[in-house]
Amino acid sequence: MIIENHKNLNMETKRENVVRPIDPANFLTEETGSEEKSPGCFSIDFTVAVVLPAGGSGERTGLSTPKQFCTFLNRPLISYTIQAFERIAWIENIVVVIAKDSIDLMVNIIQQFGHKKVKVVLGGSTRHRSIFNGLQAFGESEEESALKKPKVVIIHDAVRPFVEEDFLLKIAIAAKQQGASGAIRPLVSTVIATTSEGYLDHSLERAKYRASEMPQGFLYDVIHQAYVQCSETDFEFGTECLHLVLQYCGTNARLIEGPHTLWKVTYKKDLLAAESIIKETLAQTACVVAGQCEESSRLAGALQKTLGSQDMHVDIVPTSLRRSSAFISKTWNFVHVTVNTAGLADVEELVKTFEETAHSVLYSVVLILVHLDVSEQTSASERMAALGGIRSLAAEAKRKNILLYGILLNPVKDAGQWEEAVENLSQIISALIKERSPALAGQLLWV
Numbered sequence: 350m351i352i353e354n355h356k357n358l359n360m361e362t363k364r365e366n367v368v369r370p371i372d373p374a375n376f377l378t379e380e381t382g383s384e385e386k387s388p389g390c391f392s393i394d395f396t397v398a399v400v401l402p403a404g405g406s407g408e409r410t411g412l413s414t415p416k417q418f419c420t421f422l423n424r425p426l427i428s429y430t431i432q433a434f435e436r437i438a439w440i441e442n443i444v445v446v447i448a449k450d451s452i453d454l455m456v457n458i459i460q461q462f463g464h465k466k467v468k469v470v471l472g473g474s475t476r477h478r479s480i481f482n483g484l485q486a487f488g489e490s491e492e493e494s495a496l497k498k499p500k501v502v503i504i505h506d507a508v509r510p511f512v513e514e515d516f517l518l519k520i521a522i523a524a525k526q527q528g529a530s531g532a533i534r535p536l537v538s539t540v541i542a543t544t545s546e547g548y549l550d551h552s553l554e555r556a557k558y559r560a561s562e563m564p565q566g567f568l569y570d571v572i573h574q575a576y577v578q579c580s581e582t583d584f585e586f587g588t589e590c591l592h593l594v595l596q597y598c599g600t601n602a603r604l605i606e607g608p609h610t611l612w613k614v615t616y617k618k619d620l621l622a623a624e625s626i627i628k629e630t631l632a633q634t635a636c637v638v639a640g641q642c643e644e645s646s647r648l649a650g651a652l653q654k655t656l657g658s659q660d661m662h663v664d665i666v667p668t669s670l671r672r673s674s675a676f677i678s679k680t681w682n683f684v685h686v687t688v689n690t691a692g693l694a695d696v697e698e699l700v701k702t703f704e705e706t707a708h709s710v711l712y713s714v715v716l717i718l719v720h721l722d723v724s725e726q727t728s729a730s731e732r733m734a735a736l737g738g739i740r741s742l743a744a745e746a747k748r749k750n751i752l753l754y755g756i757l758l759n760p761v762k763d764a765g766q767w768e769e770a771v772e773n774l775s776q777i778i779s780a781l782i783k784e785r786s787p788a789l790a791g792q793l794l795w796v
């Protein structure tokens with residue numbers, strides 16, 4: 350679900366963090382978080398920084414909110430892109446270039462989602478002007494500017510959230526060696542030239558052409574020099590940074606074919622596609638927290654098998670380890686199996702652990718309580734009553750971006766009926782994890 354307004358963002362603006370609107374000729378950047386290095390898989394021996402142009406209005410989406418600030422899964426698109434770069438240890442700084450009207454919102458996003466390497470800079474009336482503004486946030490020395498210029502600068506549209514470290518490394522190394530580098534993709538449609546009357550003039554041989562995508566990498570001095578020299582026409586109508594460095598610096602970019610995930614969010618459908626991709630990625634793993642008793646272990650093992658058959662990787666963790674960060678950090682989906690005792694206290698403790706570890710800040714956590722009561726003494730209504738507290742617990746958890754659901758599993762003795770019940774349970778668990786619906790949080794389902 351795409352949300353255009355920002356009712357779910359904490360809009361209490363801390364003015365001291367706001368980048369003061371200033372004359373674009375004299376850039377000011379504002380430190381908005383501590384410099385923390387995220388663990389990375391690769392390392393390189395030169396400095397790299399990133400400029401994310403995010404100053405556009407997103408007219409082609411037809412939405413009133415610029416697409417980079419449209420939210421899905423309780424988070425704006427730009428936050429996903431920032432995180433894609435922030436988690437990379439060899440990227441030192443991320444300059445986000447935004448329109449003046451978005452300053453307060455951007456500062457709140459940085460604070461709400463804990464973005465650490467980000468500096469905010471004012472954009473311009475076109476993408477090239479915004480990129481140039483971003484580049485000018487760097488200076489020759491720390492004295493001249495809050496940001497020392499990097500050896501290589503990666504330029505990446507803020508509305509392209511799916512970018513991986515290995516490809517960024519290729520782009521950065523090629524830019525260091527060649528002066529410039531850029532991502533390309535095969536054309537999907539054939540390119541044609543039209544006459545002024547709107548007829549076909551000629552078509553291009555598709556195999557000879559490629560789509561220019563992002564990220565692009567440049568030696569900082571090369572791209573900066575190109576922008577210093579480029580014309581007003583370039584600034585007003587240009588869309589290709591690689592062209593600028595060729596025309597004004599004679600630098601021929603190394604072109605690297607990238608994965609199909611580099612696509613740019615342009616239309617509303619792209620926002621829906623981005624939400625689906627993130628949901629699909631989050632739903633690939635789960636953790637079943639189970640007690641030591643035989644029924645609990647048996648149910649946990651059966652769920653691991655049935656969810657596994659739906660391509661979900663499931664770890665089983667004993668209840669005693671439910672608070673260990675080792676297992677919490679591996680997934681955003683948790684199934685807590687309880688037998689005979691309702692286990693709401695355990696669930697409450699898990700919610701507290703997710704909050705203490707800030708695990709639900711970037712992505713919603715799905716927490717499903719599966720309760721099996723094998724004691725012969727309790728009636729169905731008594732079992733329902735035992736989980737009656739889940740609704741209030743779920744309301745509190747939802748405020749922390751934790752989606753709590755309850756499922757009552759009826760005990761059955763017949764092996765065939767048990768297998769069928771576990772299959773049904775597994776389908777429900779899978780659906781709750783895939784959909785991540787806040788509307789169903791607090792509901793008690795019955796299998």
Ligand SMILES: Nc1ccn([C@@H]2O[C@H](COP(=O)(O)OP(=O)(O)OP(=O)(O)O)[C@@H](O)[C@H]2O)c(=O)n1
Nearest residue numbers: 402403404405406407408409474475476479507
């Ligand atoms: N004056 C501008 C215009 C665009 N961009 C950014 O450049 C990227 C790619 O541009 P595009 O997809 O065209 O974004 P918009 O210009 O916002 O879209 P539209 O043309 O539909 O208005 C986006 O992250 C956009 O925010 C920018 O920083 N400054």
Ligand SMILES: O=P(O)(O)OC[C@@H](O)[C@@H](O)[C@@H](O)CO
Nearest residue numbers: 476506561562563588589590
């Ligand atoms: O043209 P738009 O402003 O919609 O998007 C920018 C794209 O052109 C640009 O990101 C790539 O083509 C690479 O230069």
